[in-house]
Amino acid sequence: MSSNNGDDTAAGTASNAATQHVTATASALIVSAADKAGMEGIDRARIDEIILRESADSNYMKQQRKRDAAVNERIERMKKRLAERDGSRSDGKTWREAEERRLQPEINRLMITRRRLSTCVVVDMDAFYMSCELLTRPDLQNVPACVGSGMILTSNYCARRYGVRSAMAGWIGDKLVEELSDGKEKLVHVPSNYDLYAKKAHEVREVLAQYDPKMRAYSLDECYMDIGPYLSLRTSKGLEHEQVVAALTQADGTAEAEGEDGNGEALSLKPTASSRNKIAANAEDEENDDDCGDNNNKATHLCTDIGELSPEAALKAAADIVDEMRKKVTKATGGLTCSAGLANNFMLAKIASDRNKPDGQCIVGPSNESILNFIRPLSVRKVPGVGRVTEKILNAFNINTVQDLYDQRALVQFTFSKQATAGFLLRRSIGWTDSDSKADDDETGNESLGQKGISKERTFQPGKTWTEINSKLEDIAHSLSSAMKRKDIWSHTITLKCKLHTFDVLTRSKSMARGVYLQSAQDIIPIVAQILADLKKEHKGGVFSVRLLGIRASNFREESDSRQPDIQSFLTKKSASSSSAAANSPKRVDIDEKQDDYDEGKASSVNCKSTNDIFSSPYARKGHTTTSSPRNNTSMSPPVATTPPPDPACTNTSTSSDMQVTTCPICSVEVAGDNDALNRHVDSCLNASTVRRLAKDESTAADERAKKRRVLRDFFNT
Secondary structure: OHHHHHHHHHHHHHHHHHHHHHHHHHHHHOHHHOOOOOOOOOOHHHHHHHHHHHOOOOHHHHHHHHHHHHHHHHHHHHHHHHHHHHHOOOOHHHHHHHHHHHHHHHHHHHHHOOOOOOOEEEEEEOOHHHHHHHOOOHHHOOOOEEEOOOEEOEEOHHHHOOOOOOOEEHHHHHHHHHHHOOOOOOOEEEOOOHHHHHHHHHHHHHHHOOOOOOOEEEEOOEEEEEOHHHHHHHHOOOOOHHHHHHHHHHHOOOOOOOOEOOOOOEOOOOOOHHHHHHHOOOOOOOOOOOOOHHHOOOOOOOOOOOOOOOHHHHHHHHHHHHHHHHHHHHHHHOOOOEEEEEEOOHHHHHHHHOOOOOOOEEEOOOOHHHHHHHHOOOEHHHOOOOOHHHHHHHHHOOOOEHHHHHHOHHHHHHHOOOHHHHHHHHHHHOOOOHHHOOOHHHHHHOHHHHOOEEEEEEEOOOOOOHHHHHHHHHHHHHHHHHHHHHHOOOEEEEEEEEEEOOOOEEEEEEEOOOOOOEOOHHHHHHHHHHHHHHHHHHOOOOOOOEEEEEEEEEEEOOHHHHOOOOHHHHOOOEEHHHHHHHHOOOEEEEHHHHOOOOOOOOOOOOOOOOOOOOOOOOOOOOOOOOOOOOOOOOOOOOOEEEEOOOOHHHOOOOOOOOOEEEEOOOOOOEEEOOHHHHHHHHHHHHHHHHHHHHHHHHHHHHHHHHHHHHHHHHHHHO
């Protein structure tokens, strides 16, 4: 008997090992092998086994196995490098302890810079697309159903118990439901209805905007918001909801008239008797601005004063506001539910929003103890920014949880040679992000400085004709151009991404001539069309069948570039009679003749950097929004890029017609005279003009912030 039991135990151990191998492989290969909300307690091992079995011979899986093999090689190199480091010293722990001591001051610094209130909220609609469909098809509530057929967009919670989720092929979802239900149930596919989803998303945002007019929505079903100003007005000022909404709207500059409601009647912003009674026990002095004094430089926050409320009471008040907000969303949408996470930064709020789905909320306190207790037990894959590749690398070093990530921080710093990745993982191990110490205004105001590129891409069924592919490419170019115009950005480098039916990805970049920047679709289309034609010509892998196209714009023009020509023009002398005309005419450059050639011998990613350096001024202003122009003619005419003309105010036109002039490289003013005169002018610019201009920009920004504060102060004291 004991022998048989031993054999059974050995067999079970072998089976478990095989199961763990299958699960790990599936997680590393397939996005849809990761769990979503509603998948707790599912038979993950069997689900992964079915997914791998059914998709083993697909082109996608073949490509993913190649990539996984490359990751395995990378892990082996990292382990070898670590072994050499440990073996180079008598005690392998010595360097790790030294590294931990080196990192400790930075950890301490991050810990004390956390935001003192939990006011960051992430609202995530529950199975949004499917829930929208359930409003008119309640019969699908208790049967496995999903939106989409070829590719599943989302599934209801009944289908998620069978492992069916977004980003999964429809036929795999069918197989999962059929096998795991023993043929008793079938997956119902509902066609997508984007008009309905957009309408419901608008209804959701109308409610959420009442609590934060500056909320950010990165998709139809998710919003990021800071309820700090709302919380402050509700607690310290004792205002009712409608009064707070009016105050926030007016502060955001979107009110119809100052101090009036939609009917033109004056709004009374003094606390009502009932509202005074609500906060009398906690906020006796409504004029106390002690806590706000340190935050006056944060334009986004009206005031973060919470009166006499304790941190615990403030957290409870914020939680009540989130609960109230979610109920209003359900009422406004006719029954759609949402889940929310509340924390002192958006990373933690994002994780928390997934904790109590559906129709729930999770609150994370702002103290170090609360944050660490929340994040340390989590799997590293739960951390936003950690994908399946990073997860596999960390797991290879027995780093499975966020607690492990912190405990092995010295190993992580050494193993990940890129300091950006190592620093990112260190910050996440203590639950810290930049939103801990920055106001939203600081983040969005520097968007043009921090953003490195902007891209648009489309996925479609392979097998399109060459004409259809080029038509798709033109549509993407128009979409990208519209986005660039909205953000008022111009690009020096254009990159084309092309994914074939084999899931091989081909990318190639093209940089413009020095000083040339693009924004219009008419300029972008010929460039990407030529790159695509070259990729097709060079392709030697059989049929050139495309399933995805994308265009990326990068190397943006800085503000100073719009006034200053390139260095060649600085060294070119010209007569004053021609200079004034040239100064007021756009610079038109034939791209085919001027631009640098790209490497045509390889269909892979090419880093074509411009030869001129691009510097970011810390005083650069946020670009103004411009109205998108109508769709241009998509004919394949020769590309012509236009840079804005120089400022006429900076052009000196008082010189005589026969005098030689040279353009100043600092201020673009044309200086008459010899080299000595030019040198004196440049010295003057460097010593005064540049510094004065930068100081003026900063002074203007500071005045705007002070003006907002004065308006708000007057608003509440009237």
